[in-house]
Amino acid sequence: xxxxxxxxxxxxxxxxxxxxxxxxxxxxxxxxxxxxxxxxxxxxxxxxxxxxxxxxxxxxxxxxxxxxxxxxxxxxxxxxxxxxxxxxxxxxxxxxxxxxxxxxxxxxxxxxxxxxxxxxxxxxxxxxxxxxxxxxxxxxxxxxxxxxxxxxxxx
Amino acid sequence: xxxxxxxxxxxxxxxxxxxxxxxxxxxxxxxxxxxxxxxxxxxxxxxxxxxxxxxxxxxxxxxxxxxxxxxxxxxxxxxxxxxxxxxxxxxxxxxxxxxxxxxxxxxxxxxxxxxxxxxxxxxxxxxxxxxxxxxxxxxxxxxxxxxxxxxxxxx
Amino acid sequence: xxxxxxxxxxxxxxxxxxxxxxxxxxxxxxxxxxxxxxxxxxxxxxxxxxxxxxxxxxxxxxxxxxxxxxxxxxxxxxxx
Amino acid sequence: xxxxxxxxxxxxxxxxxxxxxxxxxxxxxxxxxxxxxxxxxxxxxxxxxxxxxxxxxxxxxxxxxxxxxxxxxxxxxxxx
Numbered sequence: 001x002x003x004x005x006x007x008x009x010x011x012x013x014x015x016x017x018x019x020x021x022x023x024x025x026x027x028x029x030x031x032x033x034x035x036x037x038x039x040x041x042x043x044x045x046x047x048x049x050x051x052x053x054x055x056x057x058x059x060x061x062x063x064x065x066x067x068x069x070x071x072x073x074x075x076x077x078x079x080x081x082x083x084x085x086x087x088x089x090x091x092x093x094x095x096x097x098x099x100x101x102x103x104x105x106x107x108x109x110x111x112x113x114x115x116x117x118x119x120x121x122x123x124x125x126x127x128x129x130x131x132x133x134x135x136x137x138x139x140x141x142x143x144x145x146x147x148x149x150x151x152x153x154x155x
Numbered sequence: 156x157x158x159x160x161x162x163x164x165x166x167x168x169x170x171x172x173x174x175x176x177x178x179x180x181x182x183x184x185x186x187x188x189x190x191x192x193x194x195x196x197x198x199x200x201x202x203x204x205x206x207x208x209x210x211x212x213x214x215x216x217x218x219x220x221x222x223x224x225x226x227x228x229x230x231x232x233x234x235x236x237x238x239x240x241x242x243x244x245x246x247x248x249x250x251x252x253x254x255x256x257x258x259x260x261x262x263x264x265x266x267x268x269x270x271x272x273x274x275x276x277x278x279x280x281x282x283x284x285x286x287x288x289x290x291x292x293x294x295x296x297x298x299x300x301x302x303x304x305x306x307x308x309x310x
Numbered sequence: 311x312x313x314x315x316x317x318x319x320x321x322x323x324x325x326x327x328x329x330x331x332x333x334x335x336x337x338x339x340x341x342x343x344x345x346x347x348x349x350x351x352x353x354x355x356x357x358x359x360x361x362x363x364x365x366x367x368x369x370x371x372x373x374x375x376x377x378x379x380x381x382x383x384x385x386x387x388x389x390x
Numbered sequence: 391x392x393x394x395x396x397x398x399x400x401x402x403x404x405x406x407x408x409x410x411x412x413x414x415x416x417x418x419x420x421x422x423x424x425x426x427x428x429x430x431x432x433x434x435x436x437x438x439x440x441x442x443x444x445x446x447x448x449x450x451x452x453x454x455x456x457x458x459x460x461x462x463x464x465x466x467x468x469x470x
Contacts, residue, residue, distance in 0.1 A: 020175060028250060033198040036191070036270075038263065040470050043188040056469065059399050059462060061446040087469055095183060099470050108193065108274060115191075116267055119470060127443075127462075128469030129400035141401050144466030195390050211389065212320050214382060216366040242389055254390050274390060282363075283389030284320035296321050299386030 010084045011067030013060050018086055023100055032081040032104035036111035038119045040099040042092050046142070050135040051094060054142075058089040059127035070121040078114040080105040085118055087128055165239045166222030168213050173241055178255055187236040187259035191266035193274045195254040197247050201297070205290040206249060209297075213244040214282035225276040233269040235260040240273055242283055311336055315380045316347065322385055326351045333381075340364070341371045344383055353383075360384055391416055395460045396427065402465055406431045413461075420444070421451045424463055433463075440464055 010026060012018070027035060044051055071083045081104045088098050101118045105111035130142040165181060167173070182190060199206055226238045236259045243253050256273045260266040285297040314333045318326045326347075337343040340362045347353065357371065361384040364373055368384075375381070394413045398406045406427075417423040420442040427433065437451065441464040444453055448464075455461070 028196075030199045030249075033196055035194040035196060038266070039190040040263075041183075041188055041190060041259075043261070044185045057400050057403075058469075059397075059443075059464070062443050062448070062462070062464075065446065066448075094185075104196075106198070108195075112193070112267065112271055119263060123467075123470035125467065126469045127399070127464050127467055129465065130468040131400070141465075142468045144468055212323075213389075214317075214319050214363075214384070217363050217368070217382070217384075220366065221368075278387075278390035280387065281389045282319070282384050282387055284385065285388040286320070297388045299388055 008068055008071075010082070011064060011071050012086050013058050013063055013067075013089050014086050015088075015090050017088075017097070018100075020100075023084060023086055024102055026084050027082050027102050027104040029081045029104060031106050033106050034108040034111040035102065035104045036108070036115040037100065037102040038115050039097050039101075040119075042094050042096045042098055044094045046132055049132075049137065052133045052135055053091060053093045053096075054098075054130055054132045055091050055139075056087070056089050056098065057129045057131070058087065060089070062127050063087065066125055066127065067122070070118055070125065073121070074103070074114040074118050077117065078105070078110040079107070080110050080114045083114055083118060085122065087122065087126060089128075163223055163226075165237070166219060166226050167241050168215050168218055168222075168244050169241050170243075170245050172243075172252070173255075175255075178239060178241055179257055181239050182237050182257050182259040184236045184259060186261050188261050189263040189266045190257065190259045191263070191270040192255065192257040193270050194252050194256075195274075197249050197251045197253055199249045201287055204287075204292065207288045207290055208246060208248045208251075209253075209285055209287045210246050210294075211242070211244050211253065212284045212286070213242065215244070217282050218242065221280055221282065222277070225273055225280065228276070229258070229269040229273050232272065233260070233265040234262070235265050235269045238269055238273060240277065242277065242281060244283075312338075312375050312379075313377050314343075314375060315378075317380060317382045319382065320385050322351075322353055322355075322383060325353055335375070338374055339372050340369070340375065340381060340383070343375070343381070347383075355383075355385055359386060392418075392455050392459075393457050394423075394455060395458075397460060397462045399462065400465050402431070402433055402435075402463060405433055415455070418454055419452050420449070420455065420461060420463070423455070423461070427463070435463075435465060439466060 074083050083103045086100045103111045103115045133139045229238050238258045241255045258266045258269045288294045311334050317330045344357050363382040391414050397410045443462040
């Protein structure tokens, strides 16, 4: 584990696939009765264009800080046991896992709410940029769908 | 796979642990960009009593029908790609997975909503009964927390 | 008279002392049949707390019983 | 004059033609600095579309710049 990932290790930026087993390990705590997870997978199309794969560029030092902060906010807002998240960097193919979030909690309400909170915040706040490769077309930086939200969010 | 599980295979009652890989396989379809899952784990306490483990008794023929029905309802109500669920039968220890639900969808809203719908319906409708074993106490059938809901639900 | 099989699960199975019993009844629907079995086995549940299945499908309490039916009274469920 | 390092990501990196450049500036805050860099590199974004980080932490646009600061202008993010 690099120094940058060592902050708590519960949020990480990964340059290669990480096993589900490794991601899930910190969530197995005694009081946890429910577990909710979300994964983002690379789709084969985006807005009608056939996608071959994509690259994620990550501002890693800031992403790690912001990711840890999002997890900490989730722990404060919801009655959860633990929260873990991972975002991929580098080249991904169709079907690959781009993001993983796992939350364990005594009860399912909190697990669902915290998991949803974390993915929503990651999508608007984490300094990560997606460039898609299309079948028979130039790669393109994907336009932001959350621009308004992203910039009112922490004003 | 037994005849009873063969209906669609997407809802199953399992008498032994099932690998996540096997459970997740049907969800990887081309249009799926988001995946939400929920797991119920056996907790070490219930209402203050230390729990050693538990047994699930399942009315299997009806549980399989009702489980498939719940999945089909989720497919009709939400814009999802696929939904899968598994409920354990038999003896489980603390930390074991009692229930697993996975939903893939083009967008995360539908994945979260469908996953939540399925676990809520399983808890109120699936003919399954939990008997807990306590440290230094007699095993007990767990009382229902959803009695009102369960009986108004399909009236 | 109608000849039925009654299957029991969970608390009802324990109180009945069997997972299944044969039953000849004059009752035409599950409601009065349950009251008879409740009195016989000391089941704690009122019918309003239960659901009923015939031949592995949920049915209303007014469902007419037929020879050979398998009837299950479903105690409050606690899966998940 | 303040001596800074500017790091670029994604579209800004491609348009600047570099991931990082040294910069001497008389601007006291990131706002006017971005306008200068935008004119020089042809960045498509208005400042209102961006966030700004100094030394790996988000800061307000009025944050005072100091010698040795590493400044990053953050284009709209598309993770997840």
